[in-house]
Amino acid sequence: MGKRSARALNHFTDRSLHVITSSYPDRESAFFDSPREQRYIRHVKARTANQQALLDAMAAQAVTLALGPAGTGKTYLAVATAVAALDDGDVDRIVLTRPAVEAGEHLGFLPGSLEEKLRPYLRAVYDVLTERLGGKRLKTLFAEGAIEVAPIAYMRGRTLNRAFVVVDEAQNCTYAQLKMLLTRLGWNSRMVVTGDPGQSDLLTGLSGLNDIAERLHAIPGIAVIRLEDDDVVRHPLVQAMLGAL
Numbered sequence: 001m002g003k004r005s006a007r008a009l010n011h012f013t014d015r016s017l018h019v020i021t022s023s024y025p026d027r028e029s030a031f032f033d034s035p036r037e038q039r040y041i042r043h044v045k046a047r048t049a050n051q052q053a054l055l056d057a058m059a060a061q062a063v064t065l066a067l068g069p070a071g072t073g074k075t076y077l078a079v080a081t082a083v084a085a086l087d088d089g090d091v092d093r094i095v096l097t098r099p100a101v102e103a104g105e106h107l108g109f110l111p112g113s114l115e116e117k118l119r120p121y122l123r124a125v126y127d128v129l130t131e132r133l134g135g136k137r138l139k140t141l142f143a144e145g146a147i148e149v150a151p152i153a154y155m156r157g158r159t160l161n162r163a164f165v166v167v168d169e170a171q172n173c174t175y176a177q178l179k180m181l182l183t184r185l186g187w188n189s190r191m192v193v194t195g196d197p198g199q200s201d202l203l204t205g206l207s208g209l210n211d212i213a214e215r216l217h218a219i220p221g222i223a224v225i226r227l228e229d230d231d232v233v234r235h236p237l238v239q240a241m242l243g244a245l
Helices: 003-013 024-032 049-060 074-088 114-118 123-133 135-144 175-182 209-216 236-244
Strands: 063-067 093-097 147-149 163-167 190-195 222-226
Touching (some): 049 063, 049 222, 063 074, 074 123, 074 163, 135 147, 175 209, 190 209
Parallel strands (some): 063 190, 063 222, 093 147, 093 163, 163 190
């Protein structure tokens, strides 16, 4: 392993609080290609005031909507919080869902089981889960049902008790889909809905995320956190491009 990759790997085995950084290329080459099982730090630390507001909201509220542009840490913080809740025994399982909407390309039929069909759509979530739990433990939790991938199409009629539900890429959900998902919330459960209203892959006017957020923000027990371009923690050029595009 080269010096650069070794430094990146040491960053993720450090026992101090993990700060979301823009060093994702090093992380990709050092960690995801590494066959060894690693031990990972448990806590995350916000880099911006809005990220801290999101962490505080997820800790205090039953339902949190996190809206903001790409790279602001919405999915990362939501999944990391879900893992911490599972580890602490606050919930019995993590339920992951997102709309199966492709970003402009149609890949056609995907082979495999239901979980395998959805895996490409949940790649970002799987990356965070692997980072937080390690590959072996993640497989064990999936096998035990402690982590579940639930397609939106199969969620109607369910009641999710003692679960931490993460709805990712919610800008690609219609108003009716989000209403259905939000009303699945059961006893001792929490739900985090993340999405970027500016990057919907639905036809204009079909996304229900902004409408849902406007209607729910004043309800006690529900938090709506809006992240901005200044909260982007990817490559510095991402923030500049968001301002220009």
